[in-house]
Amino acid sequence: MPTHITVLALPHMLGTSITLPMEILHAANANLIASHKRQNRFEVTLAGQTITPVTITGGLTITPQTSIEHIEQTDCIVIPGLWRNPQRSLRQLQALTQWLKKQYQQGATLCAAGTGVSLIAEAGLLDNKPATTHWFYFDNFQKHYPRVQLQQHHLITQAGRIYCAGSVNSMADLMIHFVGVICGHSIATRVEQQFSQEIRRSFESIHYSFTDNRNYADETVLQAQLWLQQNYQLEVEWSALASQLQVSLRTFNRRFRQATNQPPTAYLRKLRLSAAKELLQQSNVSIAEISDLVGFKDESYFARCFKQQYLLSPSDFRRSVRGKLFSLSTITDAASSPGTGS
Template sequence: MAQPYRVAVLLSENLLASSVTLPIEILNTAAGSARANRRDAPPIEIQSVSLSGEPVATSSGFSLSPTASIDADIGPCDLIHIPGFWRNPRPIIRRHSEFLPWLIKHHEQGAIISAVGTGCCYLAEAGLLDGKPATTHWHYFDQFQRDYPKVELTRQYFITRADNLYCAASINALAELMVNIVFRWYGRAVANIVQRNFFHEIRNSFEPTKYYSGEASQHPDEQIVQAQIWMQDNFHKTIHIAALAEQFEMSLRTFNRRFKNALDQSPLNYLQQLRLNAVKDLLQHSNLSIAEIANRSGYQDVSFLTQLFKRHFNVPPGRYRDTVRAKLFRATNE
């Protein structure tokens, strides 16, 4: 049996119930459709997590019962989802500050983290969005920018992506983001089924509208886009470019040529860029050793990573971490 995709939904008081239930319904529909057509398709296991494990009151007046508390060992997750809440997010985040190290831990473990509306404030409060693009509900744009000046607030976009961190400005944008995740996990046929069940129109592209990713290059070659998405999801694994070309039904020569035409760089260079960006992020935001970071970023040899990092950034990984953290410390205390 295929290993399941493991999803955890964060529950905190005064949340918008639809921002919890909609992604769960979309993901369950996707898993059911995939397994109806292919018995070896991975199932999805969904847990809901609160601070104490006690039921949480929603803004609609009813309660949701979690399956676990943050103290429970739920294991590594493929996706963490943070719902939005009604009205001012500040007091809720203050009362749920224990969520912040929990989110940082799962980010370090490689989980995709999605947040919608004011739920994006959890990611900002944890420091995970520092220096990265983000969005939130339009009503809180000004407050968000004042509270988190290190975050690159992109008001004109409904969805942003920074590595494995996704922010959706609204419930409609969240639905589009979930379909994009379904496409990445199960492919076009299942994503089309989900669209037919949850949307009024069927679109050929599964990239959300008004979508911003600082690392994404826009081009019309859909097969190369799919190859990019696969590499973004699997860069921490051993990847052979020849096998990747075969997976997308191209010869190695054709794959290299089309990739170069689309992105002006080779597949290998693009893969190294993904891995080195992941290394930089972990150096800045985690206390993992260089060896652990190398392993989580697709490098088996620490000395090779050190040489490569120094060649690209003119500084070894350890010194980069010291320098970046010193700057963050000074900025915090000024």
């Protein structure tokens, strides 16, 4: 059965905080049908407090397909960011707040963008849980919801079935993550390639969660991760690392896998590929040099691993990204040149 996603249409919302997630989910369905001849995995419904058209930021109007009272149960709810101070809108959204609470209690996953996180906090669902919101409203949010564990240094937080994204771009990162969970890594990567992969950071690199691999209690594994993040380009002697951490190699491997759901070699490979991806995006260093710089001593092996992870060869990935960046820089340079635009 398809996963049912309810996208909320609210007055004075940021339109991109719902249109971008909807486009990503549509792209996932399209890629599934094109690649695997499967049916849609996402069924998306746009719902409002009523079916009356709502005016969003910029003066546009959006007409909901249905009202929330007609949705008895849904798998996931996308909550948009609200323009300016969200407290001004909450008084008119009390019925929605109660509906969100009911849906969450029935098993729905909640995903809020920016100031839309206030709706979940208003329902009391974030008490004693981590959350984030738009940076401009950190102080305001903390004042109104002192029991929420506000994570000011994370763009995405997870507390069980509640996800908070600090911005519209972070909501896009979150949607890509969901596509990967439900449709698989291959489809998620294909969708990512359609949505500005040159500026995206992965969900795993920016989110905070009660169950985040970087937040668990095994201090030995955490120390190993920190060491690997700082020394991924080196040739790692796993027995020496285990000895440095005062455990046997067998114990180290077992505890690392138990804590992160992957062996240390796979974790290291992902670190190296992520670093290579950034170098391909941001530098003119040759692919052979990048392979060596991030710790791959065999360029062919690096290319195979990169394509397996990102579905493009390093050279194809660089062409796709640098072409977009070049176009963007050209526009920026032209706009800032003396004598233009007058």
